[in-house]
Amino acid sequence: MQRHRRPWEKAAALAVGVSLAARIGTLLVNAVTFPRLSGKMRPATPGSLPEVSLLVPARNEAQNLPRTLPRLLRQGAGEVLVLDDGSSDGTAEVARRLGAQVISGQPLPPGWRGKPWACQQLAGAARGERLIFTDADVTWEDGALAALLEQWEREPASLLSVWPRQVNRRLGERLITPMVDTMTLGLLPWPLLCRPEPAFAAANGQVMAFRRRPYLAAGGHALVRGEILEDFAFARRFKERGETLALVLGSDLISVRMYHSYREAVQGFGKNSLAAHGGQRAALALGAAAVFFSYSWPYLTRNHTLIALGLTEGLLVRLITRRTRPDELAELLLTPLVAPAGWPTYLLAARRQVSWKGRRYDQSQAG
Structure with missing residues (x-):
């Protein structure tokens, strides 16, 4: 009744x-x-993409790196750099043992947040013309980098950002983490995000791929040095500078397990x-x-x-x-x-x- x-x-x-x-x-x-990454899941020849630098800011990520870093190393990038951002859990040792080049992070300067400073240091050490920042908890399946580059050719933006597919395993993760997708995809229509107006700007800091020249011209991550939510801020300020953005869903090729409890x-x-x-x-x-x-x-x-x-x-x-x-x-x-x-x-x-x-x-x- x-x-x-x-x-x-x-x-x-x-x-x-x-x-x-x-x-x-x-x-x-x-x-x-909304575009999605697609392609074959197969390992690439080491160093077959010399123009690409895969850059991983890592602070206390010893738990995640054994799962994610070997797959990054198989993508074929010219270099994979891991910045150890003052970790206390052996992150640097784990990354070196797995075969990555490790950079020791410098102390946090006044006015900077941790992640923008880590990314700024990575960019300063990188040699590639394409700078791809990816979090240590993001998993790249074999062939994911090639698929990302193919998508980037279709949409030749200054910044391409990927929204990875979520992986949640425990009840505690499933309670609130899926709301990230609900809020972003339910509030941000892709056709509006493609418009040049800065009000329609979004990015996901879990995977952000930049072309070197516009990134450096903007000052790199100094553009968002004081931001906690640096990804959306970067997207908005990049558009304010007249730069173009592209967004793509990770589909089955790029995924993330954000939290473990x-x-x-x-x-x-x-x-x-x-x-x-x-x-x-x-x-x-x-x-x-x-x-x-x-x-x-x-x-x-x-x-x-x-x-x-x-x-x-x-x-x-x-x-x-x-x-x-x-x-x-x-x-x-x-x-x-x-x-x-x-x-x-x-x-x-x-x-x-x-x-x-x-x-x-x-x-x-x-x-």
């Missing part, structure tokens, strides 16, 4: 329904238009969430409320229309990103838990300082 809804509930349901429907519309557009996910998203909301705590609170009303409230009020819309959105995201194994589709059952699982992230993000991998980030200037 349908419960009676008060006027405010009807208004809220209408607002949530319109929001979900708009995101579903964006996802349908992206399903048709719920606690890691909370800490990681806690570091980035305030910046993702424009540095405004009011926007952060509104974002938390929007997630609650979109994904938990429909189940509390037994609004079957909103529940169906939320599940449709989640299914479309997984179809677009090719996350369609049974365990990945089963994540949809966690939908009503997304909001409460994310509350610790919002509370952490609202603090004056957040920490990640032994570094503290001051957010006192945020609104």
Whole structure:
């Protein structure tokens, strides 16, 4: 029997329904238009792509490198450089043992964030005409670099960024990490991202590929030296300089396992969430409320229309990103838990300082 809804509930349901429907519309557009990497999975001849430098900023990544670095070394790049950014877990030793050239990171200068400084040092040491920065937790399947370069020829942009396919294995990872794809693909239609206006700019710092000349002309990562969310900032400022951007989904060739537990996910998203909301705590609170009303409230009020819309959105995201194994589709059952699982992230993000991998980030200037 349908419960009676008060006027405010009807208004809220209408607002949530319109929001979900708009995101579903964006996802349908992206399903048709968003480019995907494609190609054969096969090892390349070592050094067959001398113009390419694969650059890996690494801080306490000894757990990830044995899984990801050997595949990077098989891509055929002219060089693979790993910057050890003050690790305390033997990252440098692991990288050297696996066969990469390792650079010891210099102390963090005033005004710089950790990752932009690590990338700036890597670029200074690289010889290639194409500088491809990739995080240490990103897995490149055999042939992925060749596929990326082929896509780059089709879209000869100054910056090409890849959104890797997510790999989540434990329950704690699955609670909130998939929301990254939901928010990015559901809010950012690819045709708008292709426009030259800086307002329509996005990139993913997990894989960012630059042509050397425009990158150096912009000052490299000094362009975003003080940014926590440096990827979106770089994309926007690159467009402001008149440079072109291209985006592509990693599909089956480039994937990432961002976190290994719920606690890691909370800490990681806690570091980035305030910046993702424009540095405004009011926007952060509104974002938390929007997630609650979109994904938990429909189940509390037994609004079957909103529940169906939320599940449709989640299914479309997984179809677009090719996350369609049974365990990945089963994540949809966690939908009503997304909001409460994310509350610790919002509370952490609202603090004056957040920490990640032994570094503290001051957010006192945020609104």
